[in-house]
Amino acid sequence: MKILFVIMAVFFLPVQAHAVTPAEDIASTIMLRGHPCGGPAVTQIQEQSDGKGNRTIRATCPNGYRYQVDVSSEGRVSVKRLN
Amino acid sequence: MKLLRYSPLLLLSFFALELALAGCAKPYEMNMSEQGVVEQETGITVDQEAEPEREQVSEQKAEQETKTTVEPAATDKTQANRTKPVEEAAVAVDRPEPAAAEKAAPGPPEITIEQLTERLKETEAIGFLTKLAIRSDVLDFRQSVESYRKRGSFEANAEKLRGYFNGLLLKILALLERDPALSRDIYLARESIWKSLVEAKS
Numbered sequence: 374m375k376i377l378f379v380i381m382a383v384f385f386l387p388v389q390a391h392a393v394t395p396a397e398d399i400a401s402t403i404m405l406r407g408h409p410c411g412g413p414a415v416t417q418i419q420e421q422s423d424g425k426g427n428r429t430i431r432a433t434c435p436n437g438y439r440y441q442v443d444v445s446s447e448g449r450v451s452v453k454r455l456n
Numbered sequence: 457m458k459l460l461r462y463s464p465l466l467l468l469s470f471f472a473l474e475l476a477l478a479g480c481a482k483p484y485e486m487n488m489s490e491q492g493v494v495e496q497e498t499g500i501t502v503d504q505e506a507e508p509e510r511e512q513v514s515e516q517k518a519e520q521e522t523k524t525t526v527e528p529a530a531t532d533k534t535q536a537n538r539t540k541p542v543e544e545a546a547v548a549v550d551r552p553e554p555a556a557a558e559k560a561a562p563g564p565p566e567i568t569i570e571q572l573t574e575r576l577k578e579t580e581a582i583g584f585l586t587k588l589a590i591r592s593d594v595l596d597f598r599q600s601v602e603s604y605r606k607r608g609s610f611e612a613n614a615e616k617l618r619g620y621f622n623g624l625l626l627k628i629l630a631l632l633e634r635d636p637a638l639s640r641d642i643y644l645a646r647e648s649i650w651k652s653l654v655e656a657k658s
Contacts, residue, residue, distance in 0.1 A: 392580040393580065393581065393583040393586075393634075394583075397583065398582075398583025398584060399583075401583060401585075401586040401631060402583075402585045402586050402588075402589045405586060405589045405593075405627060405631070406589065430585075442585065444585070444588060448588050448591060448592070449588075449592050449595075450585065450588045450589040450592045451592075
């Protein structure tokens with residue numbers, strides 16, 4: 374009987390949409406700039422920032438291309454391919 | 457014990473059922489929302505109650521036509537008298553009632569650009585980096601509009617700029633797949649967004 378209750382509870386649980394992960398966010402940014410990525414999420418993310426507020430993110434797309442995403446201190450985003 | 461052994465299988469089957477149900481419900485919601493968008497855009501609502509009336513009138517008209525063909529001896533005057541009310545009724549049904557249309561279509565909701573910007577900032581459907589990239593694109597667009605204005609060639613390049621704007625809008629709408637309400641509101645407010653982006657800075 375308990376198992377039945379658990380099953381019913383799981384059945385009526387709402388399917389919630391998850392928030393965007395950093396890997397998905399980077400992949401979306403790469404694709405928004407018109408670069409091919411081959412999938413919704415990147416891997417091998419490396420992030421570094423200098424003291425002036427500029428950020429550099431390097432990540433590999435599912436299609437094997439590695440990209441560098443530069444975020445300036447003013448919030449400007451640019452993407453360039455590394456390989 | 458057997459029930460315990462098969463409980464993961466049961467769970468999986470329930471999940472599959474739930475997903476299938478969600479998949480069935482989605483197209484219906486999409487249809488409904490599309491209809492809503494069309495109604496709000498055009499201000500014309502499809503009066504479903506008027507459809508049976510129209511069918512009834514067309515049936516009456518067909519009957520009347522058969523009667524007139526069966527009685528060829530009847531005079532022109534009587535024929536005109538017979539067909540006139542039916543025609544009038546058909547015209548009255550075909551013509552949409554303005555009061556009913558106004559009542560059914562309340563018009564697009566009042567959404568300001570500031571509200572949409574705030575909602576775009578707060579939505580979880582897009583990540584932070586993507587939001588920054590969109591912001592960069594919008595700033596680039598504004599800069600190009602300003603440069604065209606300074607050169608006095610804005611009107612000549614308005615079509616090109618509109619194409620760029622449409623592309624940007626499509627990208628944003630595609631990214632907002634997980635926030636359909638915001639996507640819909642941005643789509644409805646696209647003309648006011650365009651106006652606010654291309655208006656000359658004082």
